[in-house]
Amino acid sequence: MTYYHLGELIHIQARKYKNRTALKYLLSNDKWVSMSWEEFSEKIIKTAQAMAEMQIEPGDNIGIYSQNMAKYLITDFAAYANRAVMAPMYATSSPSQVEYIVNDAGIKVIFVGEQFQYNNAYKVQQESPILKKIIVFDRNVVLKPEDKSSIYFDDFITTGDNSESLALVNARLRQLKGSDLATIIYTSGTTGEPKGVMLTHDNYMEAFKIHETRLTRCSDKDLSMCFLPLTHIFEKAWTYYCLCKGITIAVNRDPTKIQQTIKQIRPTLMSNVPRFWEKVYDGIQQEIETASRTLKWLFEDSVRTGRKYNLMYKNQGKRAPASIAVKFFLYKLTIFHLIKKVIGIDRGNFFPVAGAPLSDKINEFMQSIDVRLVYGYGLSETTATVSCFPEKGFTIGTVGKIMPELEVKIGENNEILVKGKTVMKGYYNKPAETAAAFTADGFFRTGDAGKLTENNEIILTERIKDLYKTSNGKYIAPQMIETRMTEDKFIEQIAVIGDKRKFVSALIVPNFEYLRLYAQEHGISYGSVEELAGNKVIHDYMFGRIELLQAQFTSYEKIKKITLLPHPFTMESGELTNTLKLRRKIILQRYADEIDKMYKE
Incomplete structure (x- = not known):
């Protein structure tokens, strides 16, 4: 082509x-x-x-x-x-x-x-x-x-x-000319002033080429x-x-x-960020919770069957036993089709998803109900994709296989380093920042920490600049904790705190729709969202849900205290970037009093 x-x-x-x-x-x-x-x-x-x-x-x-x-x-x-x-x-x-x-x-x-x-x-x-x-x-x-x-x-x-x-x-x-500059994409500036990423037409044409090799189904x-x-x-x-x-x-x-x-x-196709699929997942779970016992059982069985068929057999290039294949196709034509039709993705081919961490639980669930998410990782500086799921043989827990013709290696502090024809020309008007962004042997420093598997897949762990070091000398990856917590339908947003602190705490914006229902069912009266967020019974209930979510964390990673916030983090307030990432510095400044209270003896 x-x-x-x-x-x-x-x-x-x-x-x-x-x-x-x-x-x-x-x-x-x-x-x-x-x-x-x-x-x-x-x-x-x-x-x-x-x-x-x-x-x-x-x-x-x-x-x-x-x-x-x-x-x-x-x-x-x-x-x-x-x-x-x-x-x-x-x-x-x-x-x-x-x-x-x-x-x-x-x-x-x-x-x-x-x-x-x-x-x-x-x-x-x-x-x-x-x-x-x-x-x-x-x-x-x-x-x-x-x-x-x-x-x-x-x-x-x-x-x-x-x-x-x-x-x-x-x-x-x-x-x-392929060397013509095409776009200057400005980064969201989570840690400083935005930088203009210079991408040439050659960068885009190379991106087309490697995606043509990887995405064989469109x-x-x-x-x-x-x-x-x-x-x-x-x-x-x-x-x-x-x-x-x-x-x-x-x-x-x-x-x-x-x-x-x-x-x-x-x-049939739509690229999206994980938050979209988190909302889809929450909506499905809400419907199932109110269903009859028979429907619940059928749904749970359909998910179990879909997980076996799509992940254990099809994804591994194996033929599923006839009993599983027949059940899967029955569920595909009934339950899975109905779910997808309600969302509007019943004709779906596949759906690229990137831009933030996607919960393994939600990823696996979507694959199980026959919604094919192609999870990936990339940056503005790499003309988007560095890695993504192949059609078969992907591994939940990774951000996919490295794209063809790209070189990726792990540098100091487990930093992911990338070299290839999709990597930017540099930062506009910023020669010093451009020089600092590359290693001596020409690899781009992503600023993300991770590791490579034997199958040439990337496991993304954290933004290096976001890593916290507690006062006890332990390193904490806040994004990993936040991704796990937002699997809970009661948690709309969360900012994990812990840098130079004795333990990990969190500012949480609850899903007030669910919280109001819970309050109503348990006779908890309140006059405002501020009063609801400040209610001790509500606080203890939310903390209990968090305890269940962090059962597999090490002791120093576990959230020890929380504060429920009555209002969400927003772009307008400066707490979120245009790509909906947390501006941690702004949040730390704005909620300094609430944070300090959690660390008082």
């Missing part, structure tokens, strides 16, 4: 697929519409012409600050046709976060999605000597009365409709739901790979409506 520069990819696919559907997207009236490959290609060329007319040059950095939209993808590929570079920003980013990227990358033109992004970008423009132009995707956005420079996207794409701009775009399309008959933000390298690289394969993309614009849109689209 030939892998193409992103600047020409869609146009080559349009010649092959013509009127077949490339994109599906929602209109404001909640109606799904389709865009053919030919139309997709035409819109990209028109947008590329408008960019050329605006005097966007090869190598210029363009900002995009929006929800997932068809126009987002059109803008990306139009920039690549001009050999320009895309610097995406999360739709939830604050003005200060946008300003940082605008200034660091020297962004003169920014494409924005809705009112929130326009308002923030306009505020940045008023204070920035760099940002000159805002182009607005959503026609419903109300521009500021004094704003005379911003333009709606639909008007913008008509500005380059002339022979000179078309000739310029065509000339640039003939000059495409084809141009598939339909992928684009749900994670296209700012995130996981979704961006996955969506580009799907387009490379001729797979139709359904663009989910509003993340809060995914439960509705997934049932409408019924995708």
